[in-house]
Amino acid sequence: MTYCVGMVLDEGLxxxxxxxxxxxxxxxxxxxxxxxxxxxxxxxxxxxxAGNLATTQSVVSLLKSRLSHxxxxxxxxxxxxxxxxxxGHTVREVIARDGDGQTQSQGVDYGCxxxxxxxxxxxxxxxxxxxxxxxxxxATPDTPYLQIGEAKYGKPIIDRVIRHDTPLAQAIKCxxxxxxxxxxxxxxxxxxIDLLWQQRDDFDFAPRHRVxxxxxxxxxLRQGWGEGLRSVFGQLPDALWFKxxxxx
Amino acid sequence: MTYCVGMVLDEGLxxxxxxxxxxxxxxxxxxxxxxxxxxxxxxxxxxxxAGNLATTQSVVSLLKSRLSHxxxxxxxxxxxxxxxxxxGHTVREVIARDGDGQTQSQGVDYGCxxxxxxxxxxxxxxxxxxxxxxxxxxATPDTPYLQIGEAKYGKPIIDRVIRHDTPLAQAIKCxxxxxxxxxxxxxxxxxxIDLLWQQRDDFDFAPRHRVxxxxxxxxxLRQGWGEGLRSVFGQLPDALWFKxxxxx
Numbered sequence: 001m002t003y004c005v006g007m008v009l010d011e012g013l014x015x016x017x018x019x020x021x022x023x024x025x026x027x028x029x030x031x032x033x034x035x036x037x038x039x040x041x042x043x044x045x046x047x048x049x050a051g052n053l054a055t056t057q058s059v060v061s062l063l064k065s066r067l068s069h070x071x072x073x074x075x076x077x078x079x080x081x082x083x084x085x086x087x088g089h090t091v092r093e094v095i096a097r098d099g100d101g102q103t104q105s106q107g108v109d110y111g112c113x114x115x116x117x118x119x120x121x122x123x124x125x126x127x128x129x130x131x132x133x134x135x136x137x138x139a140t141p142d143t144p145y146l147q148i149g150e151a152k153y154g155k156p157i158i159d160r161v162i163r164h165d166t167p168l169a170q171a172i173k174c175x176x177x178x179x180x181x182x183x184x185x186x187x188x189x190x191x192x193i194d195l196l197w198q199q200r201d202d203f204d205f206a207p208r209h210r211v212x213x214x215x216x217x218x219x220x221l222r223q224g225w226g227e228g229l230r231s232v233f234g235q236l237p238d239a240l241w242f243k244x245x246x247x248x
Numbered sequence: 249m250t251y252c253v254g255m256v257l258d259e260g261l262x263x264x265x266x267x268x269x270x271x272x273x274x275x276x277x278x279x280x281x282x283x284x285x286x287x288x289x290x291x292x293x294x295x296x297x298a299g300n301l302a303t304t305q306s307v308v309s310l311l312k313s314r315l316s317h318x319x320x321x322x323x324x325x326x327x328x329x330x331x332x333x334x335x336g337h338t339v340r341e342v343i344a345r346d347g348d349g350q351t352q353s354q355g356v357d358y359g360c361x362x363x364x365x366x367x368x369x370x371x372x373x374x375x376x377x378x379x380x381x382x383x384x385x386x387a388t389p390d391t392p393y394l395q396i397g398e399a400k401y402g403k404p405i406i407d408r409v410i411r412h413d414t415p416l417a418q419a420i421k422c423x424x425x426x427x428x429x430x431x432x433x434x435x436x437x438x439x440x441i442d443l444l445w446q447q448r449d450d451f452d453f454a455p456r457h458r459v460x461x462x463x464x465x466x467x468x469l470r471q472g473w474g475e476g477l478r479s480v481f482g483q484l485p486d487a488l489w490f491k492x493x494x495x496x
Contacts, residue, residue, distance in 0.1 A: 207493025228480030245455025
């Protein structure tokens with residue numbers, strides 16, 4: 001399994017991915033699920049992937065190996081929309097080759113999902129989710145985040161906190177809490193977490209941070225959040241109708 | 249969809265179920281998913297159900313109509329284990345009749361899940377989860393709660409708060425917060441929530457409460473929890489490495 005989140009906010013973009021892959025609980029490995037394709041001063045495109053590792057690795061390898069080709073590639077597309085289209089096209093190509101065009105074939109799930117986001121000079125920051133079928137949706141100010149993989153455990157805190165005008169620093173904090181909830185509940189999502197953030201209109205600098213098991217900030221956040229939740233819970237009153245119930 | 253939770257704690261048992269059913273988003277209805285079969289002074293058995301409504305209604309109808317039969321029924325079984333076995337047997341019977349023994353048939357999912365819990369005099373309180381295949385598991389002091397239906401959104405708060413020695417009043421508070429998180433994230437889980445709690449060794453009195461949209465306690469809990477979460481979030485520090493990132 002996998003958990004990846006992307007956010008497109010007024011201040012810029014955030015990307016985060018876990019790094020655990022598994023084919024059965026006795027076949028676990030660490031793979032980076034974040035890839036960056038950049039032209040300094042001009043564009044920065046981030047890919048996060050979930051799903052079949054053979055498919056996602058092939059898609060990324062093909063996209064990278066074609067950067068020097070004449071045909072449209074991630075260095076030449078003129079919009080993030082075209083970047084998402086190209087990723088979707090490559091997903092279809094790999095699934096056609098490996099799964100005879102079926103995402104489910106011979107008992108194997110060849111499917112995968114991608115988050116494709118970033119900024120190309122001349123456009124605002126944009127964020128897309130590409131489905132296993134190769135089609136895609138775009139995040140908007142109403143719904144400024146997208147998730148792939150094991151999305152449910154970490155969704156409530158994002159829904160409560162994230163608006164398009166949330167500052168990047170707060171959104172990073174929220175993202176890490178969302179990962180903590182997911183990692184606690186699903187063994188197949190694991191540290192380290194790869195984080196990347198990108199200020200709007202800054203085409204030269206996209207800081208990254210790899211959150212490992214002994215990351216002091218993540219440990220403090222995890223502890224502070226857990227204690228804070230239990231404290232809020234403890235302060236809320238018990239039900240008045242406890243002990244007697246209704247008259248049904 | 250559905251969300252149901254059962255807990256077996258030192259003080260007794262808690263059961264909670266939402267009441268929304270849907271066959272497509274344009275075919276939504278309210279059905280109670282909680283059924284109680286009791287013999288005052290002797291036994292109290294609670295059934296919560298998720299999954300195909302035709303299957304679950306038939307299972308409950310058959311179990312109730314057979315209470316006066318000579319064969320083993322929920323008034324005569326001598327343990328909760330046998331009650332779970334009987335529910336599982338009846339699930340298999342209905343799926344054999346309606347789905348030719350297949351939980352998935354002709355594009356329809358005939359499957360369902362049940363939580364079966366309560367207390368029969370001579371035993372401690374017990375809680376079981378019956379799968380669509382009719383087999384079942386039992387909750388233990390290590391894992392004192394079971395969920396069926398849309399379980400993921402509401403699981404993190406239960407994992408953080410509930411131990412076998414959590415008092416009933418606190419467990420009810422936690423259950424309602426778990427429902428609030430689920431209802432916020434999944435439209436197909438909806439109010440009212442049916443709640444029932446049962447003190448250990450009290451065979452005569454199992455208070456119930458139906459939480460409706462204007463329930464003052466639920467509204468206060470929902471507001472207090474949301475504000476509390478945002479306050480804890482606001483107090484946690486931003487990452488020290490924000491602005492510069494790592495040196496990768």
